[in-house]
Amino acid sequence: MKYILTLLLTIIPTLAWGQCVGTISSISKDDKRGTIIVETSYALNGINVQSNGRVRYSETNPQTDLTWTLLELKQMVGFDIKDHCENLIARMPTNESFIQTTVLERQGELVQTLIDNVQNQVGQKISATEKVISYKGKTITVRADGTTSISNIIP
Amino acid sequence: MALRLFLILFLSLFSTQAFAVNWTQNSTAVATYTFEESSGDLLDLSNANDGTLVNTVTQGAAGQRANAYDFGGGYVDAGDIAQIDGASSLSGVVWVSHDTTSDDDYIFAKSSGITDGLLFFRDNVASLSGRTDTYTIFLASSDGEGNRRVESATNASTGGGFIHVAFTWEGLSTTGLRLYVNGVEDANSPSTASNVGAIDSGDRILSIGASSGGTNNIDGKIDEAGIFESVLDATDINDIMDNGLVQAGAGVINLIINGTFVADQFYFN
Numbered sequence: 001m002k003y004i005l006t007l008l009l010t011i012i013p014t015l016a017w018g019q020c021v022g023t024i025s026s027i028s029k030d031d032k033r034g035t036i037i038v039e040t041s042y043a044l045n046g047i048n049v050q051s052n053g054r055v056r057y058s059e060t061n062p063q064t065d066l067t068w069t070l071l072e073l074k075q076m077v078g079f080d081i082k083d084h085c086e087n088l089i090a091r092m093p094t095n096e097s098f099i100q101t102t103v104l105e106r107q108g109e110l111v112q113t114l115i116d117n118v119q120n121q122v123g124q125k126i127s128a129t130e131k132v133i134s135y136k137g138k139t140i141t142v143r144a145d146g147t148t149s150i151s152n153i154i155p
Numbered sequence: 156m157a158l159r160l161f162l163i164l165f166l167s168l169f170s171t172q173a174f175a176v177n178w179t180q181n182s183t184a185v186a187t188y189t190f191e192e193s194s195g196d197l198l199d200l201s202n203a204n205d206g207t208l209v210n211t212v213t214q215g216a217a218g219q220r221a222n223a224y225d226f227g228g229g230y231v232d233a234g235d236i237a238q239i240d241g242a243s244s245l246s247g248v249v250w251v252s253h254d255t256t257s258d259d260d261y262i263f264a265k266s267s268g269i270t271d272g273l274l275f276f277r278d279n280v281a282s283l284s285g286r287t288d289t290y291t292i293f294l295a296s297s298d299g300e301g302n303r304r305v306e307s308a309t310n311a312s313t314g315g316g317f318i319h320v321a322f323t324w325e326g327l328s329t330t331g332l333r334l335y336v337n338g339v340e341d342a343n344s345p346s347t348a349s350n351v352g353a354i355d356s357g358d359r360i361l362s363i364g365a366s367s368g369g370t371n372n373i374d375g376k377i378d379e380a381g382i383f384e385s386v387l388d389a390t391d392i393n394d395i396m397d398n399g400l401v402q403a404g405a406g407v408i409n410l411i412i413n414g415t416f417v418a419d420q421f422y423f424n
Contacts, residue, residue: 033337040390054397055389056338065342084390 016046020085022053024077030056038077044088055080183385185238185245186361187400190214190378191222197231197363200400201381206231206363216376219250219317220399223378230261230365230372235358238384239265239273242354243326246387247275248395249380252317253373256288260312260373262320263382265354265361271295272356275322276371281306284343288312292322292334294351303348305334307341317378319396325386326352338393 026039033056040053057076061068068076089095130143134153141149184201192198193215197206208214210229215222224231239245247263258279266272278291286309293304305322312318318337325331331348334341359367364377379400387395 033339035337035339052394052398053390054393056393058339058342060342062340062342062344080389083388087386087388087391 016043018045020044020088022081022085024081025051035059036073038080040081040084042085042088044085044092049088053081053084183383185236185242185382185384186233186380187382188363188380189220189222189400190218190224190380193222197224197233199233204233204236204361206233206361208232209369212364218376218378219252219319220379223250223376224364225376226364226373228372228374230369231363233361233363236265236361239361239382240354240356242384243352244324244384244386245273245354246321246323246383246385246392247381248319248321248383248387248392248400250317250319250378251277251373251375253277253312253314253375255374256312256314259371260375261362261364261366261371262373262377263361263363263380264366264371265356265359266295266367271354272359272367273324273354274366275320277312277373278306290320290334290336290341292324292332294324294332294348294354296351296353296355303332303346303351305332305341305344305346307334307336307343311336311341314375317376321387321392321395323386323388323392324348324351335389335392338389338396340389 021043023041023043024038025041026037028037028039029035030037035056035058038055038057040050040055041048042050042053055077057068057073059067061072061076090099128144130141133140133142137153139151139153141151186199186204187201188197188199188206190197197208199205208229209232211227212229212231213225213227216225217223249262251260251262253260256277256279260277261274262277263273263275266274272295274291274293274295276291276293278289280287281289281291283304284306286306288310290307290312291304293302295302312320319335321335323333323335325348327349329347329349330345331351332344332346334344356367361367361382362369363380365372379395381395381400
């Protein structure tokens with residue numbers, strides 16, 4: 001009996017741990033807007049975290065603009081529930097922090113590679129002697145030595 | 156024995172529920188406005204991005220949820236919110252009603268003309284599709300990233316009552332730009348945002364009810380507006396639409412139990 005008890009106590013928390021589960025609680029018609037309402041509840045790591053999840057769907061598939069087939073609607077509802085579960089997981093503070101840190105590190109790696117590859121450019125000199133501006137039929141040239149000139153733009 | 160087993164199981168289950176419960180503010184809320192004020196500035200309940208009223212804006216009008224602002228040639232200047240420019244993803248939600256449907260009504264704008272930034276507006280005649288009485292979310296970039304937009308279905312933005320509209324943007328995603336009307340993703344959504352990695356609108360203000368330059372003013376009401384630095388999904392948007400944004404300064408909040416996140420709520424009624 002002790003073994004059974006131990007097993008039960010081990011299994012019960014394990015079953016719900018490490019996952020987000022979305023459950024469809026009702027499917028009905030929104031008389032106010034003429035849409036399909038799918039209500040859901042969500043449990044994260046075995047704890048009920050949301051009981052009023054709700055998504056509305058029009059009678060048509062947004063991608064095809066045709067009336068949903070039953071299969072398409074099922075797939076879309078499943079996609080949205082999975083999407084929300086994934087967002088709940090990503091918003092866990094530890095996960096959110098890990099994502100931000102990892103993204104920043106990766107960005108830093110890519111930037112560092114570029115920086116390393118242009119180090120030999122340090123000391124290089126690039127020069128210009130004049131700036132040319134086109135303005136309403138005129139070409140205006142101003143130079144570093146202080147001289148200027150204006151010419152007509154030939155169409 | 157069966158009774159003892161049941162009792163042990165029962166107590167063990169309850170022992171795991173002895174949690175410390177904390178609510179913490181969700182950092183993804185950039186600005187949360189409920190438009191309840193009858194005087195003074197528009198207050199941001201999640202951060203300090205309060206807005207000042209410019210020209211004719213009537214506070215205390217009847218809204219979708221309690222009060223709303225009635226715009227008649229004016230707008231709200233929420234200042235240059237740098238968090239929007241630096242974001243790699245963004246969402247916006249709002250209730251809006253239109254007194255007239257003969258021209259464009261800007262809802263949110265943080266844009267320098269049509270070169271950089273975002274515009275979210277009632278589009279009288281959509282420029283790409285030619286559809287009429289639509290909503291458009293438009294992202295523009297002058298540095299080669301290209302312009303991206305979703306133009307909703309015809310007659311989405313008719314007059315006569317409040318309509319809930321929302322957009323989401325995930326930078327560099329091929330399905331990164333989405334538009335929702337009354338909680339339902341529009342038939343013309345999503346669109347690619349693969350070339351748009353940032354809003355990058357410089358020092359232009361976030362304006363509510365007009366362009367950043369104060370033009371294209373909305374003739375109508377705005378209520379319950381929120382901007383988030385994250386991609387809200389359909390469940391999030393429907394929750395906000397059904398239950399309202401955060402009440403009384405609670406902000407968008409996370410439920411933390413024993414130091415572990417278990418839920419986020421967009422309302423706290």
